[in-house]
Amino acid sequence: MVTLQLVGSLRKELADSLSTCRVLVVGAGGIGCELLKNVVLTGFKNIEVIDLDIIDVSNLNRQFLFQKKHVGKSKAQVAKETVLQFCPTANITAYHDSIMNPDYNVEFFRNFMLVMNALDNRVARNHVNRMCLAADIPLIESGTAGYLGQVTVIKKGLTECYECQPKPTQKTFPGCTIRNTPSEPIHCIVWAKYLFNQLFGEEDADQEVSPDTADPESCVLWDGDIKRVSTKDWARSTGYDPVKLFNKLFKDDIQYLLTMDKLWKKRKAPLPLDWLEHQKLTCPQGVTGTGLKDQQVLGVAGYCQLFSRSVETLHFMLVDKGDGAELVWDKDDPPAMDFVTAAANLRMYIFSMNMKSRFDIKSMAGNIIPAIATTNAVIAGLIVLEALKILSGDVKQCRTIFLNKQPNPRKKLLVPCALDPPSANCYVCASKPEVTVKLNVHKTLVLALQDKILKEKFGMVAPDVQIEDGKGTILISSEEGETEANNCKFLSDFAIRNGSRLQVDDFLQDYTLLVNVIHCENLEKDVEFEVVGDAPDKAPTRSQEEGKNVANGNKDSSEPSTSSEGEQNWHFLIYNCNLAKIKQSSLTPTTTVTNGINKHTQCVQIREVRQ
Structure with a gap:
């Protein structure tokens, strides 16, 4: 050759x-x-x-x-x-x-x-x-x-x-991740929206939800006949029976995924759900959260019932519209939102994720952009x-x-x-990275500090935390089992108070961060902590994990975007990258966010083009 x-x-x-x-x-x-x-x-x-x-x-x-x-x-x-x-x-x-x-x-x-x-x-x-x-x-x-x-x-x-610079909320995801190996709640939410369209709306081959139906050689009708069949046709053949739909989506399809053993060698395998098994549970036992219903998490049994009720309601709406009719998903339509909330949360449970409230899911659902x-x-x-x-x-x-x-x-x-020079305020590449975090030391658990702040917010993999208290108290250790007893204790239990300083090390990343703690009794509602000061708010939260972070192009022909329809129709044309050459009094600099690298490029917004 x-x-x-x-x-x-x-x-x-x-x-x-x-x-x-x-x-x-x-x-x-x-x-x-x-x-x-x-x-x-x-x-x-x-x-x-x-x-x-x-x-x-x-x-x-x-x-x-x-x-x-x-x-x-x-x-x-x-x-x-x-x-x-x-x-x-x-x-x-x-x-x-x-x-x-x-x-x-x-x-x-x-x-x-x-x-x-x-x-x-x-x-x-x-x-x-x-x-x-x-x-x-x-x-x-x-x-x-x-x-x-x-x-x-x-x-x-x-x-x-x-x-160095803040990132926009991530809005795009690989299709195979959505269907086979979801790792974030948003993946399950997108899957649930795809499922709504496959069952009740306009079918799109690029929004397939069942792992088997993507491969013609693996398409099996669930009565055993080897036959290619769309999700909607299969649902019609069952009369949109909620129990049969449930067992196909959350039991049979998951069992099929488990046969793809290569997927689970280095990932946690999913856990199939069975309708009858979860009918033995009662909804109230699983309810968590306080306040409005939209902000509560119902638990598995609760979402089983919500899935069943929403399927029955949507099927009735579909029949009422007549033959060949289709429903359009709208986050402000209660039955549609109920369906996506239930389906997304059941899938989150299957893939070992923390379930989300209806309020959270509604805020995360988004639109589609192509790859x-x-x-x-x-x-x-x-x-x-x-x-x-x-x-x-x-x-x-x-x-x-x-x-x-x-x-x-x-x-x-x-x-x-x-290329722009390093940001003096970057908590990653500065010579002495330091951030200030505002939280309630009496309500913040050590586990929340580890998972939500250090791992999710600041992107660490295996943090070790030492309190600068003159004794070198180890609060969190990356060694398994060494500090697990601390997880369910509050920060105040370790004399952490307003002005305390925590030295955080991630030895895998060869990264050290100094965290200054500000105690605050009255954070805004539903806010667990805030990063304050000059440090940019850069690291993503797990629930936001992939937005119009222009990803690697590793996607199906269409992918979700949480930007609004109006936002997607506006595009800015860049004219010159050097503001020194242009009278700043007549033009306004803009921050250009394109490929997952939010850059303050000192570009000039010349005009807006309506698509």
Whole structure:
């Protein structure tokens, strides 16, 4: 086989550097497939790629390294095997694993001259950002959402890191995650909205909810006949029987997922639900929360009953509209909202997540945006161009590049902007990271400090917390079982009060953060804590985990967005990235948020284009 490479077009010194340097590609999905192909054809020889996901049928329309025969196999491994056909002499190592595994520590990252991110979630992005800062290795970050894309370079001490600026609420998700391996409540909410359309609304093949129906060879009608059947047709055949629907969606489909054992080697396996078993429970036993009904969590039995009632109501509404009628999901329609609340919470329970109130679910539900294969290809090409600058020793020549949906007034789709310096207030890359947190020490549990503040808010993986009380009291230890007895105690039980200081270390990330505690008796309703002061509010909460964080393009042909319809119809055209050249009195700077990297690019808003 002929080896195809670009090295003849490069300077000899650069070509030699490509053949000897080691690079890490994180993610082998939408952008990752295009990127791996590009780095091999450019002349990179020593490549390592890591991805936890397996190939889903829905990936095949845009992740061109994969074929139907690869469904169910490791993305990283198959991507390696495919690109080796382009260049058999390349040395490629594939890891079917999570980049957040402690095995991939700072020493692991120091093995590389360059790291290229092609990720689809912010938690992993935050983690890789911190690992590259700790290892002092250049990182190229990227993301896409529909026709939008962005590439930027992160270099310790020279540029902003990924967490220097606030991020918008994440709004897009990989389709295979929604259907097969949800890990956040929002994944279950999106799945429930898809389910509503599949049962009562306009069917969309890209919003399939059953893991089996995505693969023609696995489509089984649940009476045993081998036959492809839509979710709506199956529901009609049962007369929209709530019990049969329940057992198919929450028992049979989950049991089918469990047969895909590769999914659960490094994930917690889901727990199927059975209708009869949960009828033995009573709703009040599971109710948690106080106040309005919308802010209560009913428990499994309660949501079983709500699911049944909402299915019956929606079926009646469908029949009442006549043959061929469809319902449209509306968060302000009580039966539709009941259905999504019940279905989402039952799925959360199955996948070991904390269930959410109706109020929370209503606020998180969103719209749909597409994923475009061409956008992934453009962004992957730009990543390689920035990589060549870094390997040439020209890091200062690197740029943040935005790919827009429409040309700007200079008829350019690609808009390069100079890299911004590190933020003095960043709680990740500052020389001495420090934050101030306002909370009620008498009501905040140690477990809440660990999970909600340190892990979810500040993106840590395995934090250790020591109280600066002159005794070095260990409040939280990453060693299993060492401080579990503290979890259900309040911070005040450890003499933590207004003005207390906590030293937090995450040894995996080689990251230390000083937390100043401000005690507050009267936080706003439903607010457990606040980050105050100059530190930007950057890290995502679990429930917000993927928004128009332009992800890695690793999505089905359509994906959810929580932006409103009005927001989606407005687009801003960027004219110039240097405000010094423009009279600031006549134009207003704007913050451009495109690819999951919220950048204060000093761009100028010229005009608004109504789509």
